[in-house]
Amino acid sequence: MERAKNSRGIPRGRRSLKPQEVRRRARSGRAVFVDRDGVLNDLVYNEQEGRVLSPFSAKETRVFPFVAAAVRVLRDELGFKVIVISNQPGVSKRQFTLEELEKMNMKIRRALTEGGTKFDGEYYCLHHPEALIKKYRMVCDCRKPKPGLLLRAAAEKDVDLGRSYFVGDSLIDVEAGRRAGCKTILVGHMTTFLSAMIDKAKATPDYMVPSFKNVPGLLRKLG
Secondary structure, eight states: OOOBOOSOBBBBBBOOHHHHHHHHTTTOOOOEEEEEETTTOOOOOOOOTTEEEEOOOOEEETTOOTTTHHHHIIIIIOOOOEEEEETTTTTTTTOOHHHHHHHHHHHHHHHHTTTOOSSSSSEEEETTTTOGGGGGGGGSSSSSSSSSSHHHHHHHTOOGGGEEEESSHHHHHHHHHHHHEEEEEESSSOOHHHHHHHHHTTTOSEESSGGGGHHHHHHHOOO
């Protein structure tokens, strides 16, 4: 029996897909994995440590104003899943609590919600070999530069790593992405010191951009 059709000749119960939906479905296996601190939110100067570090509280977490727009373009226009991959050893070092980490992450999620988008997944490693909290003290497979979190995310989110990208602001992100089989995008500016570090670590990124807001434009050009 032929399925009933509407006035446009389309079987009822179905609808025509918009061009961006077609692209999104065809490329659903692609992802942009994103480091958190320094990419989605700013780093902060820690007086006790005397250096620039990741934030230790939600109050210190300053989400970059372009993040929601960039994520929205990556997901809705270019058809990528956007998944956070981040080392967060501050919990294990008693620098902040698990509850405070969730407050930081909620602050970033809220900024995305207000911008009309969201992450497709978030994966965090809390371990550290010198952790002060025993249950987190270990040499794990998920702490970058090891690729464990990327491999887990790919399996759980149905991602083709060979067609995906990892965006980070450090060479451990580049190394983790390469180990997982992703193309890598380093956020920052090339300097003589960074060039020497890249050569020493043998961690040359595939691409380099000034900030996360430049990633959608780069991937649009790459096709």
